[in-house]
């Protein structure tokens with residue numbers, strides 16, 4: 226027996242002095258080294274530096290790892306460091322700040338670590354992130370689900386002229402902006418930065434901790450413009466493309482665990498790892514009762530006119546919501562799409578009561594402008610909540626014309642959904658004429674910004690006895706400073722879209738091309754104003770602001 230005990234004691238000694246396996250090593254009161262045989266990082270009062278992996282320092286002269294909120298105004302300062310949990314499988318090391326606990330979960334064979342944050346005292350905030358600022362000679366390129374390539378260099382930025390927030394124009398007229406490295410976070414399977422020999426990635430399978438809905442976008446990676454660092458961002462609560470997103474979080478809200486993963490820089494390996502992680506979610510090793518307590522929600526949605534809610538966007542969010550689905554962010558959020566028959570299913574939903582919403586995502590229900598809301602959807606641990614057949618009441622009006630699909634996106638219009646590029650809206654014309662129900666939607670541009678008039682011509686061959694109508698305007702996004710007036714047949718003002726009366730989001734001027742914050746308006750048109758034959762609706766921009774304006778989703782005219 227003595228023999229075995231001394232072996233164990235010797236093993237423990239080796240673990241401390243030579244750092245075999247997952248370890249926490251204290252250098253002094255404010256400096257600790259964590260890692261395993263494959264990697265280690267030295268974490269100071271705020272920053273993690275000296276990130277060694279395969280004998281190479283991946284942080285070098287860059288700032289390193291930290292956690293911060295509200296536009297980098299506040300970096301979390303670690304008050305204490307401790308081993309939170311040690312099992313046969315892993316070591317969970319916790320760094321505690323006034324705002325909460327940041328955990329690193331280290332497995333022996335894993336290059337990288339799982340990370341999670343438990344809120345204890347975060348203020349009301351919009352932006353909350355963890356990040357790596359890494360060595361810019363090791364990492365050269367960025368990768369999101371929609372963009373892969375070299376980051377702009379520090380020299381290119383310094384040699385260009387700043388035109389707005391993190392945006393520069395180069396001598397050849399092309400732009401550099403960090404916002405080109407934006408993606409829809411719920412579509413992301415893995416993203417990060419890489420070079421010829423090393424890659425650093427974030428793989429967040431769960432995503433229910435993020436704020437917002439299907440169209441939640443975030444900045445993923447970029448070049449730090451004042452230092453040249455390569456930045457790998459983890460915006461776990463963000464505001465970059467939203468009108469508002471200020472939230473007060475319950476104590477105990479947990480973000481993560483997500484995986485921060487190191488490799489040799491190959492994308493196939495990172496992609497394979499992401500697929501493997503998806504099979505493991507929710508992580509069985511994460512011993513947290515609320516995290517493990519999950520159920521299933523399913524149902525079948527049919528429109529009140531009998532059509533199945535084919536492909537509808539379905540969202541499980543705040544119960545009795547007082548914010549838009551994109552703005553919600555206090556708790557946990559789930560997104561999916563209905564199938565061809567209107568069936569939907571959410572798996573692995575945390576136990577709670579939710580508000581379920583559904584809206585058109587185009588296709589065969591592209592004309593439906595109403596939003597389904599069902600409150601008090603209760604999810605219980607290990608149970609299936611079956612909502613059965615749900616009837617979604619449509620607006621039930623007779624259509625005169627529709628331009629674009631109702632899907633909260635600019636897709637189908639010129640530049641709609643194009644690769645990120647700053648100032649694309651400046652290529653849309655000042656004046657434009659579109660023939661409803663005839664023209665290809667590509668003749669309409671995704672955004673209206675310049676002073677001028679965009680006209681829709683539409684024919685009415687037989688006037689009904691009552692020509693009262695409703696003009697519905699759905700905007701995929703809006704950046705303030707641009708106002709317009711809407712006229713019928715040149716003479717009758719039927720409404721206006723006025724800056725300051727519409728909540729603004731930065732999407733259009735931050736190289737967004739698909740969506741920002743969704744807005745929906747209905748304008749009544751009294752009877753007796755249409756003529757038999759050709760009529761017209763004009764959108765006349767009366768006030769403009771460069772690169773700002775309206776990003777279109779759909780325009781629908783219907784008899785009331």
Ligand SMILES: *[C@@H]1O[C@H](CO)[C@@H](O)[C@H](O)[C@H]1NC(C)=O
Nearest residue numbers: 243244250258264265277280
């Ligand atoms: C961290 O890794 C480096 C490089 O492999 C190594 O020299 C160093 O001893 C490691 N630190 C600890 C505490 O294990």
Ligand SMILES: *[C@@H]1O[C@H](CO)[C@@H](O)[C@H](O)[C@H]1NC(C)=O
Nearest residue numbers: 361377378379380452453454
């Ligand atoms: C890396 O950062 C340094 C400053 O720390 C800068 O001089 C250099 O140009 C940067 N490299 C790139 C490729 O941006």
Ligand SMILES: *[C@@H]1O[C@H](CO)[C@@H](O)[C@H](O)[C@H]1NC(C)=O
Nearest residue numbers: 380381382384385395396397
């Ligand atoms: C810097 O800008 C000048 C023109 O203003 C251009 O000729 C030169 O190639 C640029 N240099 C770099 C490194 O981009």
Ligand SMILES: *[C@@H]1O[C@H](CO)[C@@H](O)[C@H](O)[C@H]1NC(C)=O
Nearest residue numbers: 343476477478479513514515
């Ligand atoms: C588990 O989650 C609950 C509620 O989200 C939280 O209060 C608690 O601190 C968490 N425990 C751990 C170990 O993270």
Ligand SMILES: *[C@@H]1O[C@H](CO)[C@@H](O)[C@H](O)[C@H]1NC(C)=O
Nearest residue numbers: 471472473546547548549552
């Ligand atoms: C919605 O309600 C929550 C909780 O009552 C509150 O904190 C939040 O400010 C409200 N949001 C809006 C936009 O009123």
Ligand SMILES: *[C@@H]1O[C@H](CO)[C@@H](O)[C@H](O)[C@H]1NC(C)=O
Nearest residue numbers: 654655656657675676677678
């Ligand atoms: C747009 O049309 C108006 C009215 O016809 C005209 O005054 C203006 O010059 C046009 N703008 C452009 C850029 O063509």
Ligand SMILES: *[C@@H]1O[C@H](CO)[C@@H](O)[C@H](O)[C@H]1NC(C)=O
Nearest residue numbers: 690691692693694752784785
């Ligand atoms: C025409 O329809 C509108 C909307 O349904 C209604 O408010 C209005 O009273 C009707 N007018 C006449 C003359 O029937």
Ligand SMILES: *[C@@H]1O[C@H](CO)[C@@H](O)[C@H](O)[C@H]1NC(C)=O
Nearest residue numbers: 708709710719720721722723
């Ligand atoms: C916009 O229309 C509303 C009513 O429809 C009106 O009260 C407001 O004065 C208008 N604003 C502008 C700038 O035309």
Ligand SMILES: CC(=O)N[C@H]1CO[C@H](CO)[C@@H](O)[C@@H]1O
Nearest residue numbers: 713714716717754756759760
């Ligand atoms: C009420 C109204 O303004 N009607 C006009 C609609 O547009 C046509 C064509 O320009 C005119 O002929 C109508 O007078």
